[in-house]
């Protein structure tokens with residue numbers, strides 16, 4: 001059966017929420033970003049008006065000010081964004097239980113087979129678009145298609161406040177003329193590689209022999225060729241249904257460049273803490289930790305290491321991630337974004353009792369953290385904090401962005 005997938009993307013999310021909560025700035029250029037006094041502050045989001053001044057996400061406040069001297073900069077308030085994100089999820093859940101989030105502001109919905117209740121995909125998308133606008137006071141763009149990759153592409157095509165339909169009939173005329181980097185997972189490096197071989201558009205990619213792409217990009221070449229041809233068959237993952245979680249990770253772009261090892265420690269700790277909290281919530285532990293680092297020149301790398309013993313304990317994950325950082329961050333360049341991910345997951349409790357005192361310490365700390373989880377559930381996350389995270393509240397006030405594994409996308413091979 002042909003599927004009906006929606007991808008909802010709330011426009012300029014952080015900036016829209018700030019303007020919604022403070023209407024006196026909504027007709028001015030607004031950006032959400034790091035500290036202004038420190039010249040290292042970075043733009044995390046901007047509204048439509050700031051966009052007209054060519055203010056870009058990821059650049060420094062100082063650069064943005066050159067283009068737009070009267071830019072209003074608001075510090076990020078992640079509690080507010082999570083609240084709006086939850087309100088949106090409640091709306092989505094009225095139409096399907098198959099909702100997969102992709103950051104705070106984006107979600108895929110599988111609404112296949114709901115026509116008799118809510119109308120076709122386009123009709124559901126229109127209903128959701130209008131509800132987000134009237135109930136949250138912000139706009140969203142929605143792509144409707146027969147797979148996730150094209151639905152995501154559709155939500156990017158018309159912004160803000162719009163619905164775009166990509167069907168099996170129109171994808172060649174609508175999608176193929178677009179630049180190849182518009183396709184999900186085609187990053188800067190892949191784009192450059194493809195461009196070098198004359199592959200400039202998604203159509204060029206679709207028409208290239210996939211064997212040639214495989215020699216160029218490995219197995220990703222084959223996947224991307226499939227996406228370009230509308231053959232993505234990956235399911236919308238119901239995150240609640242965690243039976244098949246493959247990894248749990250958090251990554252964030254810091255509100256300012258991370259200059260010192262203490263900055264790095266604060267962020268790594270926050271992320272390790274949130275990853276292990278989610279592991280415990282899902283009754284899982286992990287055997288491997290992966291660190292992802294992006295420096296201020298937007299160069300990134302990933303490294304992973306095995307834990308002494310599979311666990312869901314913050315300090316063990318933190319220590320391993322920090323050791324990876326110290327071993328691999330040889331350039332010493334300031335860091336813009338960091339991620340920690342737990343891999344090789346297994347059910348918690350599936351370990352043998354150990355006589356090793358080191359391992360016993362880890363198990364004891366794990367029990368302590370379960371108690372902390374219970375306190376936090378009752379009195380709120382901020383009711384109990386680790387000292388290190390209080391040394392720079394500007395950094396530790398962030399909430400890591402939840403990320404779930406992007407599963408390898410499969411499609412029927414003829």
Ligand SMILES: [Mg+2]
Pocket residue numbers: 009010011012013105106
């Ligand atoms: Mg968005």
